[in-house]
Each structure stands twice: as C-alpha cells, then as structure tokens.
Amino acid sequence: xxVLTQSPGTLSLSPGERATLSCRASQSLSSSYLAWxxxxxxxxxxxxxxxxxxxxxxxxxxxxxxxxGTDFTLTINRxxxxxxxxxxxxxxxxxxxxxxxxxNVEIK
Amino acid sequence: xxxLVESGGGLVQPGGSLRLSCAASGFTFSSYSMNWxxxxxxxxxxxxxxxxxxxxTIYYADSVKGRFxxxxxNAKNSLYLQMNSLRVxxxxxxxCARSPFWGQGTLVTVAS
Numbered sequence: 001x002x003v004l005t006q007s008p009g010t011l012s013l014s015p016g017e018r019a020t021l022s023c024r025a026s027q028s029l030s031s032s033y034l035a036w037x038x039x040x041x042x043x044x045x046x047x048x049x050x051x052x053x054x055x056x057x058x059x060x061x062x063x064x065x066x067x068x069g070t071d072f073t074l075t076i077n078r079x080x081x082x083x084x085x086x087x088x089x090x091x092x093x094x095x096x097x098x099x100x101x102x103x104n105v106e107i108k
Numbered sequence: 109x110x111x112l113v114e115s116g117g118g119l120v121q122p123g124g125s126l127r128l129s130c131a132a133s134g135f136t137f138s139s140y141s142m143n144w145x146x147x148x149x150x151x152x153x154x155x156x157x158x159x160x161x162x163x164x165t166i167y168y169a170d171s172v173k174g175r176f177x178x179x180x181x182n183a184k185n186s187l188y189l190q191m192n193s194l195r196v197x198x199x200x201x202x203x204c205a206r207s208p209f210w211g212q213g214t215l216v217t218v219a220s
Binding site: 033035044045047050057088090092095096097098099101102 | 109143145147152153154155158167169201203207208209210211212213
C-alpha cells in the first residue's frame with residue numbers, strides 16, 4: 001500500500017498570501033496519478049488537480065500542482081477567503097488507492 | 109463531462125443491509141475501473157472497493173471484506189455496492205469514483 005504523508009498538518013496564513021502544501025508518497029507513483037482535493041465543512045471533496053498538474057474544470061489558475069515520483073506540491077497563490085479549507089492528496093496509481101491525512105489551511 | 113450520481117443511502121440498524129447505486133455518464137463506462145470511497149463524520153477519506161471495467165478484478169478494504177460486494181452493469185452504466193452486516197463504524201458518506209472524478213456522495217447511517 002502506498003502511504004501518502006501530507007505536510008504541514010495545519011497552515012495558518014492570511015488572505016493574499018501563498019500556500020504551499022506538500023504530499024510525499026512512500027513509493028514512486030506511475031504516470032503521476034496524483035490528485036488534490038479541497039473540502040469545506042459539510043461539502044464533498046472538490047477535485048482541484050489531477051495528473052499531478054492538470055487543473056480540473058472551473059478551477060481558478062491560482063491553484064497549481066507540481067511534482068513527480070514521490071514528491072508533490074499544491075500551491076495556492078494569493079489566498080482568497082473561500083480557499084480556507086482542508087486539502088487532501090490522493091494517489092490512484094496503485095491498488096488500494098490511498099489518501100493523505102489532510103492539510104488544514106486556516107486563517108491567521 | 110464525467111458525471112457520477114450516487115443513491116441508496118439512508119438509516120439502517122446494525123446488522124442490516126443497504127444497496128448503493130451510482131449512475132455514470134459522460135464517458136464510456138465499460139472502459140474504466142470504478143471505486144467506492146467513504147468518509148466517516150469528521151474523519152478522513154477511506155478507499156472501500158475497486159472493480160475493473162471487465163469485472164474480472166475486484167478488491168476490498170479489509171474493513172469491509174466479506175460484508176460488502178461491489179458490482180457493475182455496463183449496459184446500464186451503473187455501479188453498485190451491496191452492504192450487508194452493517195456496523196456502526198460503517199456510518200459515512202459513500203462516494204462513487206472514476207478516479208480522480210467523484211460523485212457528490214450518499215450518506216449511510218448505521219444506528220439503532
């Protein structure tokens with residue numbers, strides 16, 4: 001099983017700042033089958049990034065994903081008030097699919 | 109556009125059964141493997157089960173093995189999850205996924 005470790009657990013930032021979230025896999029992911037989701041309380045996870053760096057439909061360009069192999073990053077430029085949420089990384093390269101434990105981006 | 113719509117959730121007593129359905133559209137359903145993923149209240153995300161497009165390969169999480177059965181009907185573009193011997197700890201929102209695309213989920217509550 002591929003273990004995904006997200007860091008930091010909590011990120012305290014102000015609107016307008018840049019958020020950098022990390023996701024490290026315990027083994028290399030083939031074809032960069034790595035996605036990022038955003039989740040707000042009471043809502044389902046919202047797909048932001050798939051294939052490590054492709055934005056999903058309707059996702060603003062302040063969200064960007066990068067990385068390959070075992071190290072992946074989600075960057076949110078110029079945080080907007082609606083961006084404060086929990087973010088999960090998800091690998092769909094191997095079975096079982098697995099998830100990171102989440103990073104909570106909170107208002108400082 | 110990939111669309112996945114789950115249904116069939118509800119309140120059930122411990123030991124009971126429930127069958128979840130997922131209606132898929134916007135892609136050639138039979139060409140893709142599908143998954144069920146769940147999220148317990150206040151918890152993270154947990155993969156539950158996988159089925160290949162041809163139905164030849166099926167996997168389950170240890171937590172549901174022997175109790176849950178995944179299946180699909182490629183003619184109806186539908187995915188199913190038969191859940192038997194339900195436990196309180198199975199309470200969660202269940203999502204149908206053609207990774208990385210997910211539905212909106214259906215809530216299963218196991219309580220007496």
